[in-house]
Amino acid sequence: MLTIKHFTKSYKGGKKAVDDLSLVVERGDIYGFIGHNGAGKTTTIRAVVGVLDFEEGEIEIDGISIKKDPVACKANIAYIPDNPDLYDHLTGIQYLNFIGDLFRVSKANRERLIQKYSDAFQLTANLGDMISSYSHGMKQKLAIISALIHEPKLLVLDEPFVGLDPKAAHTLKTIMAELCSSGGAIFFSTHVLDTAEKICNKIAIIKAGQLIAHGSTEEVKGKNSLEEVFMELIDND
Numbered sequence: 397m398l399t400i401k402h403f404t405k406s407y408k409g410g411k412k413a414v415d416d417l418s419l420v421v422e423r424g425d426i427y428g429f430i431g432h433n434g435a436g437k438t439t440t441i442r443a444v445v446g447v448l449d450f451e452e453g454e455i456e457i458d459g460i461s462i463k464k465d466p467v468a469c470k471a472n473i474a475y476i477p478d479n480p481d482l483y484d485h486l487t488g489i490q491y492l493n494f495i496g497d498l499f500r501v502s503k504a505n506r507e508r509l510i511q512k513y514s515d516a517f518q519l520t521a522n523l524g525d526m527i528s529s530y531s532h533g534m535k536q537k538l539a540i541i542s543a544l545i546h547e548p549k550l551l552v553l554d555e556p557f558v559g560l561d562p563k564a565a566h567t568l569k570t571i572m573a574e575l576c577s578s579g580g581a582i583f584f585s586t587h588v589l590d591t592a593e594k595i596c597n598k599i600a601i602i603k604a605g606q607l608i609a610h611g612s613t614e615e616v617k618g619k620n621s622l623e624e625v626f627m628e629l630i631d632n633d
């Protein structure tokens with residue numbers, strides 16, 4: 397579903413933010429991407445979803461290069477950034493319809509999916525309100541719903557649990573599991589290690605731009621907790 401081969405990215409004037417990173421996300425995977433602040437998670441994620449240029453390496457979605465055919469790739473991806481920038485002057489429902497138009501979602505599917513996900517996130521009553529009146533968590537929920545209405549094969553999320561209340565976090569976990577059991581895949585960054593340990597079948601740990609562990613959650617953590625393994629790997633130079 398997602399193949400990253402030797403991805404390397406340097407920002408202007410800086411050292412390598414990500415150095416020779418390779419990993420594969422397969423259909424059905426909930427793949428957690430963890431690392432300390434500044435490790436290179438957002439850089440990798442932004443390159444995967446085609447909003448950040450890169451010179452070295454290759455990224456493919458379902459065998460299609462994100463560099464060569466970004467439009468075809470983006471049709472299959474939904475991306476929720478860590479701080480979604482929504483249009484404040486629209487209402488929630490106007491925004492969802494705007495995204496639905498962009499991805500050419502049929503009227504029937506759009507209505508069904510908006511209903512399903514806004515009910516699940518308890519946002520239905522607020523869809524007629526201006527986004528400018530939403531709390532941070534409500535904006536986060538709207539961004540998640542907008543990502544789901546075009547039924548992406550690959551859902552890419554940057555820190556999705558930040559700002560969500562416990563019920564919304566639980567709803568998101570359920571939706572993530574649903575998407576993967578119906579043949580989709582998820583690649584997401586998080587600092588919430590116990591959630592990653594519980595819901596991910598695969599984990600990658602990045603440190604200072606380099607992948608220092610990746611594989612099935614059992615392989616990566618062994619008999620320890622993910623937090624213990626993470627602390628040990630991050631502290632060892």
Ligand SMILES: Nc1ncnc2c1ncn2[C@@H]1O[C@H](COP(=O)(O)OP(=O)(O)OP(=O)(O)O)[C@@H](O)[C@H]1O
Nearest residue numbers: 407408410413431432433434435436437438439440
């Ligand atoms: N636009 C930019 N210009 C220059 N350097 C950048 C830019 N964006 C990120 N960096 C640098 O690249 C490195 C990786 O940053 P990145 O945002 O990918 O980390 P992260 O793992 O997502 O961190 P966090 O957990 O804090 O969100 C850091 O050293 C950061 O300072």
